[in-house]
Amino acid sequence: xxxxxYVINGIALGSVYALISTGFSLIFNVLKFSNFSHGALMTFxxxxxxxVAAANGWGLVPTILAAAATGSLVALAGEFVAFRRILIRNTxxxxxxxxxxxxGTLFEGIVVLQVGANFYNYPRFFGKPLKxxxxxxxxxxxxxxxxxxxxxxxxxxxxxxxxxxxxxRSVSFDRDTASLMGIDVxxxxxxxxIISGALAGLAGVFLGINYTLYPTxxxxxxxxxxASVIGGLGSLPGAVIGAMLLGIVETTLIxxxxxxxxxxxxxxxxxxxxxxxxxxxxxxxxQEKA
Amino acid sequence: MTLYTHILTQILISVxxxxxxxxxxxxxxxxxxxxxxxxxxxxxxxxxxxTKLSAPIYLAWPAGVVLAVAxxxxxxxxxxxxxxxxxxxxxxxxxxxxxxxLNRTTALTGGASGLTGIPKVTTLWSALVSAVLVITLISLFxxxxxxxxxxxxxxxxxAAKSMGINVPKVKMIAFLISVAVTAYGGCLYAFYxxxxxxxxxxxxxxxxxxxxxxxxxxNSLTGSVLSTFVxxxxxxxxxxxxxxxxxxxxxxxxxxxxxKPAGLLGEWELTPRNxxxxxxRGRRVQQPKGVN
Numbered sequence: 366x367x368x369x370x371y372v373i374n375g376i377a378l379g380s381v382y383a384l385i386s387t388g389f390s391l392i393f394n395v396l397k398f399s400n401f402s403h404g405a406l407m408t409f410x411x412x413x414x415x416x417v418a419a420a421n422g423w424g425l426v427p428t429i430l431a432a433a434a435t436g437s438l439v440a441l442a443g444e445f446v447a448f449r450r451i452l453i454r455n456t457x458x459x460x461x462x463x464x465x466x467x468x469g470t471l472f473e474g475i476v477v478l479q480v481g482a483n484f485y486n487y488p489r490f491f492g493k494p495l496k497x498x499x500x501x502x503x504x505x506x507x508x509x510x511x512x513x514x515x516x517x518x519x520x521x522x523x524x525x526x527x528x529x530x531x532x533x534r535s536v537s538f539d540r541d542t543a544s545l546m547g548i549d550v551x552x553x554x555x556x557x558x559i560i561s562g563a564l565a566g567l568a569g570v571f572l573g574i575n576y577t578l579y580p581t582x583x584x585x586x587x588x589x590x591x592a593s594v595i596g597g598l599g600s601l602p603g604a605v606i607g608a609m610l611l612g613i614v615e616t617t618l619i620x621x622x623x624x625x626x627x628x629x630x631x632x633x634x635x636x637x638x639x640x641x642x643x644x645x646x647x648x649x650x651x652q653e654k655a
Numbered sequence: 656m657t658l659y660t661h662i663l664t665q666i667l668i669s670v671x672x673x674x675x676x677x678x679x680x681x682x683x684x685x686x687x688x689x690x691x692x693x694x695x696x697x698x699x700x701x702x703x704x705x706t707k708l709s710a711p712i713y714l715a716w717p718a719g720v721v722l723a724v725a726x727x728x729x730x731x732x733x734x735x736x737x738x739x740x741x742x743x744x745x746x747x748x749x750x751x752x753x754x755x756x757l758n759r760t761t762a763l764t765g766g767a768s769g770l771t772g773i774p775k776v777t778t779l780w781s782a783l784v785s786a787v788l789v790i791t792l793i794s795l796f797x798x799x800x801x802x803x804x805x806x807x808x809x810x811x812x813x814a815a816k817s818m819g820i821n822v823p824k825v826k827m828i829a830f831l832i833s834v835a836v837t838a839y840g841g842c843l844y845a846f847y848x849x850x851x852x853x854x855x856x857x858x859x860x861x862x863x864x865x866x867x868x869x870x871x872x873x874n875s876l877t878g879s880v881l882s883t884f885v886x887x888x889x890x891x892x893x894x895x896x897x898x899x900x901x902x903x904x905x906x907x908x909x910x911x912x913x914x915k916p917a918g919l920l921g922e923w924e925l926t927p928r929n930x931x932x933x934x935x936r937g938r939r940v941q942q943p944k945g946v947n
Contacts, residue, residue: 446909463908464909467912477901581857626756629755643737
């Protein structure tokens with residue numbers, strides 16, 4: 366029974382991590398770089414969601430929508446400010462990296478400037494936890510899991526079945542050839558940033574509900590990174606599977622050895638995993654390509 | 656006057672760490688977002704050895720550096736064979752793990768309230784000597800066989816490999832050198848401020864160093880040193896801008912990346928030859944027109 370409880374809590378936690386790692390992997394897939402501004406974007410949108418909707422007494426859904434919309438718009442603006450020129454000039458991917466770190470510092474700097482080092486709490490959106498045959502399941506976990514699963518399924522359908530998704534896949538496969546085939550590469554990349562930003566906003570709100578809102582909330586993005594490394598960098602299904610595994614491992618570790626040491630052990634697990642199977646679960650390109 | 660001494664000492668300690676990051680990021684094109692964690696290992700190891708075991712400093716500092724290098728080897732082992740993204744992701748996780756560990760092992764490290772009572776040994780002069788020494792060693796490394804291999808790996812890993820360069824080995828060497836130098840910077844820092852706590856060594860610090868290296872010029876040690884002075888000196892001089900510090904950094908770097916991607920100095924180094932060239936140019940300008 367205890368194990369089942371860990372698995373349930375782990376999946377609830379993992380579904381939030383899945384949102385983070387999917388948003389991160391999407392950009393990695395398309396532009397082949399690690400977007401380090403993702404964490405700060407989560408913080409930024411979660412705070413905007415708080416001030417626009419939750420602080421005015423609006424419910425969960427308007428908060429989520431506000432945060433997701435902010436995430437999309439800010440990601441779009443970030444793409445224009447930080448990545449567009451690098452993309453056009455086709456210089457070394459190193460610059461994407463520095464740009465994304467810088468963008469992350471910028472977002473976090475703005476948040477700190479606006480809210481200081483204060484902590485904020487989302488209002489209680491949910492009632493008492495449900496008790497079911499010896500298991501305790503909180504309502505927030507159920508709703509977070511359902512929304513995340515719904516969003517991820519919709520995303521998978523969009524990427525697999527629609528014209529936009531097909532364009533995105535071809536752009537991530539080979540930008541130049543896709544462009545020759547008449548695909549608007551810039552628009553596809555913008556589309557990827559919009560989705561990734563919306564996922565960041567959603568994840569930010571859920572993290573804010575699970576913990577509290579604070580300016581360095583974005584550092585939890587490292588869980589998403591670990592999940593995508595375990596799942597295989599750049600693979601979307603891998604990102605989801607990795608996130609679920611990480612969630613379950615982490616809840617188990619937290620209840621057995623305490624939350625203090627949990628990050629140490631998750632890191633060690635990732636290191637061992639990289640030594641044994643560097644491709645990750647789903648397998649992805651691990652070598653630098655020309 | 657003491658304020659300026661204080662600021663200058665802190666900048667010089669930063670110069671040591673940024674020089675370490677330069678080897679990794681500027682020369683080899685790898686990004687470590689856990690570099691500050693290696694600084695923490697250096698600072699805490701030497702600090703604990705001196706305060707808890709009253710070990711002499713000339714043993715404690717090397718011990719800090721050696722431990723950091725050993726840990727760096729373990730972190731680097733799985734990542735140097737993979738694409739460069741992995742080292743940044745793994746070191747980021749490593750930084751979080753180290754912070755958690757330092758916060759947790761209260762008996763040894765003082766936990767979140769920090770390690771106190773470290774003797775104040777570092778002075779302006781020892782910081783200056785360290786900085787000069789480190790810069791000299793790294794410029795020697797840059798011009799050595801391995802340094803050139805590092806630059807080749809950064810420019811094109813596949814081409815470097817086909818030229819017979821042992822890419823994982825070169826990456827590992829660069830990583831360990833930068834870890835050692837940063838850990839030494841950590842020792843200097845701990846024995847200057849006499850106090851360290853885990854929040855000083857987050858990923859923001861590592862990101863700041865990467866930004867400094869890029870601001871100065873991707874392949875210019877001179878540029879890295881210069882930008883450390885400018886970027887860490889500026890907020891000290893303009894105190895009222897303290898809150899905007901992160902934002903000013905970010906905007907400056909975004910401007911640089913968008914409009915002058917090679918950084919302030921690009922590949923330019925302050926070598927004796929280049930210095931002579933500048934002086935010669937200066938003389939030519941000073942000469943009145945029409946003489947020649």
